[in-house]
Amino acid sequence: MSERIPIKEIPAVKVHQPDASKHENAYTPRSRIYVRAVEGTLETFRRFFGLIFLGVFALIPWIQYNSNQAVLLDIDAQRFNIFGLTLWPQDLTLLAWILIISAFALFFVTTFAGRVWCGFMCPQTTWTFIYIWFEEQIEGARNKRIKLDQRKMDFDKFWRKSLKHFAWVTVALLTSLTFVGYFTPIDKLFIDFFTFNVGFWAGFSVIFFTVCTYGNAGWMREIMCTHICPYARFQSAMFDKDTFTVAYNPTRGEKRGPRSRKTSYEEIKQKGIGDCIDCNLCVQVCPTGIDIRNGLQYECINCGACVDACNGVMEKMNYPKGLISFTSEHELAGGKTKIVRPKLIGYALVLTVMISLLVVEMMTRIPLDVDVIRDRNALYRETNEGLIENVYTLKVLNKSQNQQTYQIEVVGLEGNKYIGLDKVTVAGGEVLNLPISIAIDPYALNETVTEFKFKVSSIDNIEESVQVSETSKFIYR
Structure with missing residues (x-):
């Protein structure tokens, strides 16, 4: 046992520190993101979709059914009234079914089209874009907002900032009153709140959710998506190579670089230059501040803002659109996307079975x-x-x-x-x-x-x- 085991000496690993001079515009959690406005097909659809869900959220508590509030989740009385259906603690299985079905529906949609929930339907995204719209209307476009923040406080800056925050608080208060109105009679809530006759818990809830909405959509914004929301962390488990996600085509886009609009597309290709002109608009319109050209990142919420921005540039340059698009990994590699695949079929079958069981349980429910x-x-x-x-x-x-x-x-x-x-x-x-x-x-x-x-x-x-x-x-x- 006196023989020594031969050991191979490994040289010390050299740690390469990032060069700060090359990443002066890189996003860090503490930096301020100034989102640039964008116009396009996806942006129009996202706004239309968001307005529909916002309208549904705002109107449902005001709907009357049999002379009562149609949807009232009365926690004090331990009963949920949903139009003609009343749910009690004994009906907890129905609520569990609804939550499980919602989760599997989210898994199904994510497997097929990535994080479209985050980009088009998530309340955090919807309210963030509402707050950004108020910023643009009051403080101006992206460059004007940057200069306004760099300027010393004067009367112009003071009234713009004050009006913006007043608008934010107003939206947050109306949102909070509407949300609390799902749990207490909403008509009485509005009257009691503005006449200072509201009960302690109702008043506390309104103030609490007002502060949360104002903080989340006004100040935290992308931090909610990148550091707090757990969905961004486990979404990759549902992705596969056929999932549609917002992606940049490096084969077509590289080598990137600026060029004159007078140079024809054929000349660009002959010189071996890619379609990307490195305008950085895709970064400026991103609500989470990422560069989609670096590949798939967990911060991406699939809102499609970079798609519209890039398509607008391609149109001005007379280049084909689609340099950034909703595509799959297989399609980027030159293959074809498989829409029907075992994973998606499995989610669809489970979802169908659970919806059927829920319908049967509700149909056979004894009142x-x-x-x-x-x-x-x-x-x-x-x-x-x-x-x-x-x-x-x-x-x-x-x-x-x-x-x-x-x-x-x-x-x-x-x-x-x-x-x-x-x-x-x-x-x-x-x-x-x-x-x-x-x-x-x-x-x-x-x-x-x-x-x-x-x-x-x-x-x-x-x-x-x-x-x-x-x-x-x-x-x-």
Whole structure:
């Protein structure tokens, strides 16, 4: 064992520090991004799409259904009213199904078209672009905003900054009031808030979400996408070589560099120069401040702003469009994108099955729930007539939004004497606690514990009658 194991000496690894002079315009988390305005097909579609969802978000709480707020997620009352559907804590499985389906829908869309949710539908992106629009209208275009920030404070700068932040706070406040209006009656909320009569928790929620919206869309912006949102971190697990993402075509674009517009496209190709003129507009319009020419990056939210900017430059240069486009890795390598593939089919099948199960569960859902609670003070007692009596409390939950009348019957306990109301009326979305007693001759009981059922049936509409049976126990000795 005296022989030494031969060791190969490895030279010390030389660490190459980045050259700061070559990266003076590189993005860092602390730098300020001045987003340049862009026009184009994708930008028009994104604005149209965003306005639709913004309008839906703002209008839904104001819609009335049966003289009530159509969508009211009342946490205090522990019930969610969604038009004609009322969900209770007992219906948590429905909510779980909806959340799972939403997650798989997101996975399906991401596998097919990348992070289009982030670029076109995410509230963070939508509100950020709204705030940027106010910046452009009040402070001017990108270059004017840069110069304004570099300037010392004067009256012009003061009123522009003040007006901008006032607009931001106003948008944040309206957003917060609308959001809180999903959880408390919105018409009363607006009146109470502006008359200073709002309750503590409603007022606190409005102020809290106002600050969050103002901070996220006004100040944090891309930091939410690049450092806080977890979706940017695990999105790569859903990507494959056929996923459509915003990408730069280096084969066509390199070698990049400026050139005269008078030089024809044929002359450029003969000299071996790429289509990219290195104008950096793709960087200036990016809300996260990245250079798409460096390849796929987790900061990219697939908003397509760089696509419109590049297509505009290509059009002015009389070059073919599509140097930056929604494409796949296979297509960039010269192949064809496979739209139908096992991964996408798998997501689609799972999504279809889950949606079908949700529909079946909602169609078979019974708008009535009954719970039986035995008296905990005494298992049984003997009446003056010599009968054995058990005391119960029936909790009858009317899950519908209309008043219902119910008939209560005892099934499976022969010779019983029912003491209490056997017909009750319960308002829509309400719970009725009904104390009742059941007495029986002890000679009619063969066991110390006898199982039976409470049968509760609606009697208002025989054709659409619903009934629920709940098992309980009658105890003697």
